[in-house]
Amino acid sequence: MTSFTEENYLKIIYKLSAETDSEVSTNAVAELTLTKAASVSDMLRKLSEKQLVNYQKYQGVRLTELGEAVALKVIRKHRLWEVFLVEKLGFNWDEVHEIAEQLEHIDSEELVERLDEFLGFPKFDPHGDPIPDTFGIMPELRYQNLSEITVGQSVVMVGVSEHSATFLQYLAKMGLTLGCHIVVKELNDFDKSLNVKLGDLSNHFISHEVAKNLLVKSVKN
Amino acid sequence: MTSFTEENYLKIIYKLSAETDSEVSTNAVAELTLTKAASVSDMLRKLSEKQLVNYQKYQGVRLTELGEAVALKVIRKHRLWEVFLVEKLGFNWDEVHEIAEQLEHIDSEELVERLDEFLGFPKFDPHGDPIPDTFGIMPELRYQNLSEITVGQSVVMVGVSEHSATFLQYLAKMGLTLGCHIVVKELNDFDKSLNVKLGDLSNHFISHEVAKNLLVKSVKN
């Protein structure tokens, strides 16, 4: 029904749409699909014919309910497979994205449901991203960026908003893993960098650039 | 490097070649790929350019060493995923082939090796088919068809040579699963059908058609 390629477009439109909560531009899609704007225009016309997106020439694109349902299924599969790769096969969190990009297109409802059960119905993937359920419903999550946390607050790390292997490896080396406790000790005004203490009592310096990409939940200390 | 489609051609040429141990005809490939002979001719020319097959117009096709290595990797993945689906996710043996047809094309050496380890380095898939190792080496297996077994002999079921869901479901209903013990009690000459006793002492009637597709290993009683 929906090809590998179409699924990738829908997933990308979903992500961009969630970020801005408005119509998505042709160029934005082209950037993430690693194609040219001309190719995107063509595909949007085609997705529109299939009722997967609402698309008016020059006016950007949005997913229809149907399109969003397809996108959420793909995202569900991507994140469940990432959990499998990390929890069951022992991959590191920076190694699983590319493989999950392939596995997310395997077409079998039965497989997804059984995998979900096998993994113990996880609510979040190895990067802290929420996993939609069978009906496409995301678990509620209210997190903040570490960069918004005030001095003295104690938080626990629940996710990352940047998924590049280099970033994830850097975090792992620092001891910054999902679930770790962080206390903000100092905010250096001139560059907004932070001095923090982790659960293991080690002290670290965190640049604003890094802090912006760490998702945390405050915790009573 | 090798596309989904090319991998399927190689796998099919491997199978046909193993059966007849000689050149494979264009029509035979067309039948299994569910395409037309014209399409196959085209693809054979292309695979030949890529050094994956030896192909002379009108003379049939054979895999090169390279082509065979690729085919064996695909077969290895197919069978490992089938073990995963049955052993870990609880699928029945008649439900896994179609899903494995998709999973076998996932491209990650690391994934295959870790999956193999996770499964405990199985030597046979849920249908008794041998799983090639990383180097493409198949475990040795010397089996016979149940139809070749003489009255009085005791055997253990080690595989099937027919993989259709209906056949597999029929066997399951009869209690004929991999590893089950079978004693041939009677051979009915007129239609070569068999009366057998299973390990659980139940008696069954097995047609010649079915017996031909059951792979067994004789066992000292």
Added chain:
DNA sequence: ATTAAATTTTAGATTAATCTAAAAAAATAT
């Protein structure tokens, strides 16, 4: 050895997904 039948290959089209270059529309700047 011819002829007939079956198999296989080529020729020419089609579909999906992509591209470059040019045209059209929208957004921005003077």
Added chain:
DNA sequence: ATATTTTTTTAGATTAATCTAAAATTTAAT
């Protein structure tokens, strides 16, 4: 309000995989 720049769409090609119909080759049968 016009002109300039940016964005988006169309037009025309390309590549992979497929098809049908026709031509070529091989195999089988007189």
